[in-house]
Amino acid sequence: MSKTNKLALLPVMLCFFAMGFVDLVGIASNYVKDDLHLTDATANVFPSLVFFWFLIFSVPTGMLMNKIGRKKTVLVSLIITLFSLLLPVFGESYGLMLVSFSLLGIGNALMQTSLNPLVATVMKGGNVASTLTFGQFVKAIASFMAPYLAMWGAQASIPAFGLGWRVLFPIYLVIGILATLLLFSTPIEEEPIEGKASSFMQCLxxxxxxxxxxxxxxIMCHVGIDVGTNTTAPKILMERLGMTLNDAAFATSLYFIFRTLGCLTGSFFLRVMNNKVFFIISVTMMALSMLGLAVGTSKTVLFIAIALVGYGNSNVFSMVFARALQSVPDKQNEVSGLMIMGLFGGTIFPLFMGFASDALGQIGAVAIMAIGVLYLFTYIPKMNHK
Structure with a gap:
């Protein structure tokens, strides 16, 4: 790898950190629900809204990349993300949070679609799969920091600039500005696109x-389970163990700690182990987790279940994404756009889970996630042996 490429890898990894900002929506929706006294269904609109924009913007972003290049598309996504983080500093009314989470979702849709192919540009045929997994590890650090920052801000002893739990927004804003400036000032050479760019219908x-x-x-199921656990795990602890929100927020961090571990060890396992076998192990862990979340009533069982789904779900995205890219090697920007559009699963799952948990308690939410796990079992035959 040339010296320039090594230099380009630092801002790219900082962008992966910025990509993880989107995961603050799980814990944030719980705090907004608490502050504004919302029902589960109304509070789950927040995570759903964030991921709704993936449906609208992913494929057009694939086409935008063909026009202006991958680096410029990532820069546009960072600027939108910075605006989304600035808004909650001014208050937390329902309308303001809806606009903030919408912008966060739009920025993230652009970033997820353009950053993964940008890694391929920077690596120039190097080990893209394990670099992507390492990027997911960096992203997971931002994800699991969010609940801690929110808890720290919410402690009454720290006024946290009068923002309470919302202190996490300005903290992430500063890191986002740093990522934008670093990427902007790093030269990255991109190959020109051969032939005519695909139209929207050709992509679809x-x-x-x-x-x-x-x-x-x-990918829809993977993200649905991811956002679902992130939002529902604290509610399960509050419902079954009578914990307060501040104590239960640890469940989200526990999930991300194991997802981070999964990404870190996954980048090693994916190089040395048959992908299909690793996929089977991952999905089996998720199935055991759903069982634990459905029937567990002790702290130990519930914590083990949260850890299992965190580890099991951590590499599903990379494996499925890589499998899709291999299947159509000449249309990687377009396939990337379509796969990221699958993150729309983060809209559908929390919406249904909100209705199910209002009707049946949190076991209803777990049942919806379990459907996603069952689907992943049917994907096993499609995994490569490579």
Whole structure:
């Protein structure tokens, strides 16, 4: 790898950290629910709204990358993200938080679609899969810091600039500004796009390929379970163990600690182990977790279940994403856009989980996530042996 590429890898990894800001929505929606006295269904609109924009913006972002290049698209996504983090500093009314989370979702849709292919540009044919997994590890650090920053801000002994739990927004804003400036000042050479860029319908027509469609659904389930656990785990602890929100917020961090561990060890396992075997182990861990979350009534069982889904779900995205990219090597920008559109699963799952938990308690939410795990079992035959 040339010296320039090594230099470019630092701002790119800082962008992965900024990509993790989106995961603050799980814990933030719990605090907003508490502050504004909302129902589960109304509070779950926040995570749903964040991921709704993936449906709208992912494929157009794939086309925008073909026009202005990958680096410029990532810069646009960072600027939108910075605006989303600035708004909650001014208050936390329902309307303001809706706008903030919408912008966070739009910025993240652009970033997820353009940053993964930018890694391929920087690596120039190096080990893209394990670099992507390492990027996911960096992203997970931002994810698991969010609940801690919110808890720290919410402690009454620290006024936290009068922001309470919202102190996490300005902290992430500063890091976001740093990522933007670093990426802007780093030269990255991009290959020009050969031939005519695909139209919107040509991108969507790739879903006609069974492996692309099944991978798209796989990513929907992965993200639905991810956002679902992130939002529901604290509620399960509050419902079954009578914990306060501040104590239960640890569940979100526990999930991300194991997801971070999963990404870190996964980048090693994916190099030395048959991908299909690793995929089977991951999905089995998730299935055991759903069982624990459905019936567990002790702290030990519930914590083990949260840890299992964190580790099991940590590499599903990288494996399914890589499988889809291999299937259509000449249309990687377009396939990237479609796969990121699958993050729309983060909208559908929390919405249904909100209704199910209002009706049946948190076991209803777990049942919805379990459907996603069952689907991932059906994806196993599609995984490569490589």
């Amino acid at each position: 027509s790739l879903l006609g390929k069974p492996i692309v469609l099944l991978s798209f659904l796989g």
